[in-house]
Amino acid sequence: MNRERLYLFDTTLRDGAQTAGVDFTLDDKIAVAQMLDRLGVDYVEGGYPGANPTDTEFFARPRTEKATFTAFGMTKRAGRSAANDPGLQGVLQAQAGACCFVAKSWDFHVTNALGVTLEENLESIRETVAASVAAGRETMVDCEHFFDGYKANPDYALACARAARDAGARWVVLCDTNGGTTPEEVADIVGRVAEVVPGKNLGVHAHDDMGLAVANSLAAVKAGARQIQGALNGLGERCGNANLTTLIPTLKLKPDFSDRFEVGVSDEALAGLSSLSRAFDELINRPSNRYAPYVGANAFATKAGIHASAILKDPRTYEHIAPDSVGNHRRLLVSDQGGKSNLLSELARVGVEVDKSDPRLDRLLAEVKAREAQGYAYEGAEASFALLAKRALGRVPDFFTVESFRVMVSRRRDPLGGQITVSEAVVKVTVDGEPLITAAEGIGPVNALDLALRKDLGRYQPFIAQLRLTDYKVRILNGGTDAITRVLIESTDGDGEVWTTVGVSPNVVDASFEALTDSLTYKLLKANAPAP
């Protein structure tokens, strides 16, 4: 089978750096370049050397081993030579194997935003490419607003593309800068451009302003383009660039593409894609999109019992690919809508072995449903689910018993006339028959309770020394003053394991306390703490 090579160009560190709320440090950039290199993309665009100190330093040395490290810049200004354009020279001095220059290709932009003549702009493209090629760099030109430009003045847009290619650019990249182009338009226009610049020299750079960046990239490939620009987790200006974590699995796993094309990402790297996507979100400190295609935590989740039982018979019934091919997992959510097959598969996943004919299973299922009707949600609280199951099977010792607690929040005037609020908690537990009373002050009532509870658990204290809370979520399940509150608490320990517990009550403090004590019990069980 003779397949054509498609090239993947990653712009996470350049266009992705334009994402609102994202700021890369130098260390971030180095780490991301390494991730991308391991993934197997062909080009890693690192930023705009000369534009800011971070990017200049980033380009002080090569940062990739396999991928071509690529510097971004602008075509030279009209009215000065390439040699006398400091911006251009900055790009050419970067330690990069390739240079990618953005050029105007929409006549309206050339005359209105740039304020130069159409011919001057073509001249800038030609001279910039020539200078870059002469400097020994693989050269590409990002034709900004190409599709809008083509619609307004096809001859001029094509002249820009041809000027770049004729001057020696390896790639002419057609950019849908504003993200307003449909897949049909992309297919049509790429097809026409391919009559002037061969498809093997054409790339596409799509934005997601209509939710079509992935579709537009695929449409461009079908129409002849052989380079796709995109970003990890769809980072990029406004709504983002084409999402590489979505595109790569489609290109590698869907016969429509994999029969005709090959990419530089190996099957092994593909199997690491879900972790890579989540690690990248960790790095930029934002929650991962649980609903992301292929790599999201819910991408292979189902709560419908009827779907779950079909999946267990044959996964093809409700899975379009095998989840482990992208390093993801099937999740059959325990919920109101699920049945015994979901329950069994969830039990196996949280490490609870039980025979499927065990009569305690029916009681457990009934209890799960009854608790879900009260407001518990075990699909996001696997540690509480594991505890509930193990309790039903008689496998959870009473490490400690809570006798009572009290938490007080008081606001009063401080001596300067402002107001201060203080939260104090007192907790009384019994361990091995011995009463232990602890007290703590916290930022709020739950924090105070948490601190007091973890202050002294007697001989279990060493087991929980490294435990800390990493997230706390509150959901009010129905309106009004009799509202039921559901609290989810995420905890972690020194080993880096993370677990989530749930509590439900009309009283937010009660609900929080339940999730807190579940978290402690889960940790003690996990650490094999001796039963009393």
Added chain:
Amino acid sequence: MNRERLYLFDTTLRDGAQTAGVDFTLDDKIAVAQMLDRLGVDYVEGGYPGANPTDTEFFARPRTEKATFTAFGMTKRAGRSAANDPGLQGVLQAQAGACCFVAKSWDFHVTNALGVTLEENLESIRETVAASVAAGRETMVDCEHFFDGYKANPDYALACARAARDAGARWVVLCDTNGGTTPEEVADIVGRVAEVVPGKNLGVHAHDDMGLAVANSLAAVKAGARQIQGALNGLGERCGNANLTTLIPTLKLKPDFSDRFEVGVSDEALAGLSSLSRAFDELINRPSNRYAPYVGANAFATKAGIHASAILKDPRTYEHIAPDSVGNHRRLLVSDQGGKSNLLSELARVGVEVDKSDPRLDRLLAEVKAREAQGYAYEGAEASFALLAKRALGRVPDFFTVESFRVMVSRRRDPLGGQITVSEAVVKVTVDGEPLITAAEGIGPVNALDLALRKDLGRYQPFIAQLRLTDYKVRILNGGTDAITRVLIESTDGDGEVWTTVGVSPNVVDASFEALTDSLTYKLLKANAPAP
């Protein structure tokens, strides 16, 4: 201009209820149905009457005025008549104008998952549709796995579609249940089906497992289908359904579609789309996707200085549509320009008249920005925004002053060996210089504080006698123990007016108290209570 009508079918409350992490209460469902009705979708699918108590109760009466309220169910079981199938009869008894039945159309599923013969399945489709039509319902059939089924056995998939149509179904909906179909395949297959069942009777139901749900829906329309199924904010099983908040603006604003088609969503409703999308996320208590096409907070944000200055010269340079057509705003992250005009339009909206040259406007703008940076969100809390604005303009009297409060939550053993939790609050306020001390017990700490605060406001008591809280939402803005908490409180009074206030603090009790006092002050202002 003679445009064809496209029909929008919303499945937020049915397929969207399959979303991991989403659980609709009856009140949620009622509220969402009203949102959708106002938006102008043609069909609101409400759930599966008979499958669970919530859905059964939801269908006890009609829940929409303009949209066709639609019940979901399954085609009848093989081996029993329509009249003897309790599931089918449950659907037909629902107070719905339309019924949508899911039917297998992939031969592999019929024989393997369902375990019936291919002919028995066709018979189920025919009899179910006939029974529904006979019951006076507009009838549609969701052909599950249609595209996979067509690829495996086109004749059988077509036979299912034809059976539904021939039996009288208004709509035959082609479902990409597993989300693994590409736009080209969708276009090809819809085109072939349209030779058998006219396009005006065909719908499409796409899933986003490859990030192509929107593209597939558009491709189906181009190939002849005239109904699109989708969900608000792309809710739905696994990665979700086609996102209606993305599709609707594309259908209404992009000439490629708007020149040929019309939908039931008015320009005014379109201009409310961004708020609707965010209000829906508030309702299901999850953060809005800031990068969502059209409606995301960053959909028209730019931090590139060069793009920002071009936008100020001419918005078309970097905006594919006008942000206000979908009720969104331009955000130029490098400059505050445009902020003041946004503020003025918001002030007018909450009824605060102020001259645009008033110097206090700049201070107010700065304060709004500072507070939003702290975590306040005024978009969902107009009463607090109105108070903030009126305070900046010196128009809010200090009706009452809170001197101090104290709330205590204590859990102890009750005499029978169980545990009880008690919440008590004491609040001290000054009205007209007179100190008033009140105490109350509540279900939780916030309820106790609320009851104590509203127990005695001196001469203002008559004004707040009818006030009650109808909703209370808590969101943790960042993880860990130093988490900032945002509380939204919705209140109402005897007049049926509803207003929302916001409080922010690391302490949930403090944040709640702030929102409570804002709610009281807002009510006193609204009732023209005399200043002290």
